[in-house]
Amino acid sequence: MLRLLATIKKEWLLLLRDRTGLSLLFVMPVVLITVMALIEDAPFRDYQELKFDVLTLDNDHGRLGKYIREGLEYTGQFNVIDSLNGKPVQESQALEKVNAGDYKICIIIPQGATGSIVSNANRIVNDLSKRMGVPAILPVSTRKDSLNVLVYFDPASKKAFKSAIHQAIDNFLTQVETDLLLERIKQQLKNKDIAQQDSMVIQLKAVGLKEQLTGPSQQLDVISNSVQHNVPAWSIFAMFFIAIPIGGHMIREREEGSLVRIRLIPGSFLDILGGKMLFFMAVTVVQFYLMMMVGIFLLPMFGLPKLMLGNSQLATFIIAVSIGLTATAYGILVGTVFKTPNQALNFGAISIVILSAIGGIWIPLEVMPAKMQLIGHLSPLSWGLDAINDIYLRNRGVQHIWLHVGKLIACAVLMLCIAAGVEQRRMS
Amino acid sequence: MTSILVQDLHKTYKGALEPSLKGLSFSFQKGMITGLLGPNGAGKTTTISILCGLVSADSGLVKIFDLPQTAAHREEIKKLVGIVPQQIALFPQLTAIENLEYFGNLYGLKGKPLRKLIDEYLQKFGLEQNGNKAVHRYSGGMKRRANIIASILHQPQLLILDEPTAGVDVQSRSMILQFLRDFNAQGASIVYTSHLLDEAQTICQEVAIIDEGKLIVQGTPANLIAQHAACQHLEDVFLHYTGHAVRD
Structure with a gap:
């Protein structure tokens, strides 16, 4: 125990005297997390809180245009713009603005669109009426060509964004068509049976759609905010950077001869290794909680959401220790394999960046291609992040993170065996 | 009783073209200051590494105070032996006291007895005013002296020093050599390597000259000099046996 404690004290003193190492371990991650959370806030907000200006040309001036306008405004994500500089938007002007990226979307509702929908509804109702033996009395247009609502996107728009807009407009069209159809049916029935007119209610939407929580006391949409992804993700990244000072220390100890002196002293080397590992694991756990504090207290000061920690602090601690263990073991492996601090620094830094990129630290794994997701799940950083997401976003506890913890510990043991x-x- | 017994020691490092040791044999009696001398590449460092158990020999026998240097006795031997490596095997960012406390703790020493021991040695080696200074701020001689203290905290019976006076000033050298005499007078055996043959001649009671992994000659400096009429100093004897060709 004396040897272990002495080694912890020695590592503590060495770290205190290494100001660059200290800043690398504690200051840089705080800066990194703050910057990344701020930078990635916009992409994460794309479909939630950001408002987009939509240029609208309503050549129809009918119900369809009204529905589309009201529907877009109702979502809270769009400002419908139908005039520029006090003048109605012109089609050529609108296309130019969208193409230049000044506006993301332009919607053009063709003249006669509502009329076309009404005529179609009348045709259906007349047809039904005929089959029921009722005279067909609703007017039908003779126009044969089909009309399209035109949508123009900024060429730089994301596919998912386009898809969402397409879906929304399609929904508005369906809604108008349905409403008009029902209106026409009601009108026809009214003509047939006056006595029933007041009591007749046609409700088409029998089943609705409602978003519900999967776990207790959790917020909807918390999963998709920048803080909730970036704080845990970059914390894990920063924790793995402990590999660089560990590797550097080990190589210097070997070069300077103090490792030889330690080996010449009677007693198990495991005490020394254990002391070193415990110390650096403790450093990573402190790093982790410092980063969580950044998410809870600092980032909200920049207008970002507050980090939600889930319900199981024990599970959080266990996973933080497990990540720290794996990161420390990685540092020991790097420090053992490489011969110079420069080699360890370069390899350590680049390998952690690669492991983090494929492990879903930079962008969530679920948005990566399927093959990359498979590879990504081999990264220890992804195991840590998955576990933290389970705790923070799915409100899971200790019993749900054992697989991740097991993988991290097994990886640490494997790396230590290779180092040995x-x-x-x-x-x- | 011998402090060190080496018999027919062979060692070839992986990937090396030439063996480092080719049947090296010698022994030193307990309680003596002895010198293991040889030109560069003679096999001194390999021999010391095998003596202290850092490197395994391909074949041959090594005994320290009659204990064979095997895995079974390695821990016991470590308690008996102190090694002063050629490198300054200390943590440069730590002070001398922090270094010595750490290595003392690793030897199982702690508290006031350890601190008292450290203070005594710092005083003995003239470092009492600089104990709280980081080792990287030390001069070469101060580093060498601190390096020796870290190797003797556990009061070894055998002290092996690899060029302990390399690159130090006259005062530091004199202090180190006086310490070796004092330590020997307390009963410790000392094995010492150096390229400074006048120093070896002065301090060693017996020397073994090795070259190309084999023992060339062993004896007291006086006897070795006496055996060759043309030789007046140990350096002459050394050159007589190892030649004048420069070694890399």
């Missing part, structure tokens, strides 16, 4: 093998080979 390399060291054994070097000594022999």
Whole structure:
């Protein structure tokens, strides 16, 4: 125990004297998380809180235009713009603005669109009436060509964004068509049976759609905010950066000869290794909680949402320790395999960036291609992030994170075994 | 009783073209200051590494105070032996006291007895005013002295020093050599390597000159000099046996 505690104290003193290492471990991650959360806030807000200006040309001046306008405004995500500089929007002008990226969308409702829908509804009702033996009395247009609501997108628009808009406008069209059809049916029935006119209610939407919570005391949409992704993700990234100082320390100890001196002292080397690992694991856990504090207290000061921590603090602590263990083991492996601090620094930094990129730290794994998702799930950083998402977003507890914890510990043990093998080979 | 017994030691490092040791044999009696001398590449460092258990020999026998240097006795031997490596095997960012406390703790020493021991040695080696200074701020001689203290905290019976006076000033050298004499007078055996043969001649009671992984000659400096009429110093004997060709 004395050897272990002495090693912890020694590592503590060495870290205190290494101001660059301290800033790398504590200051840089705070800056990184703050910057990344701010930068990625906009993409995360694309479909939630950001409002887009939609240029609208209503050549129809009928019910369809009104429905589309009201529907877009009702979502709260769009400002419907139908005039520029006090003048009605012209089609050529609108296309130019959208093409230049000044506006993301332009919707052009063709003249006669509502009339076309009314005529179609009348045709259906007349047809039904005929089949029921009732005279067909509703007027039908003789126009044969079909009309389209035209939608123009900024060429830089994302596919998902386009798809969402398409779906929304299609929904408005269906709604107008349905409403007009029902109106016509009612009108026809009214003509047939006056006595029933007041009591007749046609309700088409028997089943609705309602978003519900999957877990207790959790917010909807919390999963898709920038803070909720970036704080845990970049915290794990920063924790893995402990590999660089560990690797550097180990190589310097080897180069300076203090490792040889330690090996010449009687007693198990595991005490020394254990002390080193415990110390750096503690550093990573402190790092983790510091980053969580950033998410809870600092980021809201920049107008970002507050980090939600889920319900199981024990599970959070266990996963933080597990990530710290794996990160520390990685540092020991890097420090054992490489011969110079420069090699360890370069490899350590680049490998962590790669592991983080494929592990869903930069962007969530679910938006990556299927093959990359498969590869991404091999990254220890993704195991840590998955576990934290389970705790923070799905309100899961200790019993749900064991698989992730097991994978992290197994990975740490494997890396330590490889490091032991390399060291054994070097000594022999 | 021998402090060190080496018999027919062979060692070839992986990937090396030449063996480092080719049947090296020698022994030193307990309680003596002895020198293991040889030109660069003679096999001194390999021999010391095998003596202290850092490197395994391909074949041969090594005994420290009659204990074979095997895995079974390695821990016991570590308690008996202190090694002063050629490198300054200390943490440069820590002070001398922090270094010595750490290595003392690793030897199982702690508290006031350890602190008292550290203070005594710092005073003995003239570092009492600089104990709280980071080692990287030390001069070469101060580093060498602190390096020695870290190796003797556990009061070893055998002290092996690899070029302990390399690159130090005359005062530091004198202090180190005086310490070796004092430590030896307290009963410790000392094995010492150096390229400074006048120093070896002065301090060593017996020397073994090795070259190309084999023992060339062993004896007291006086006897070795006496055996060759043309030789007046140990350096002459050394050159007589190892030649004048420059070694890399």
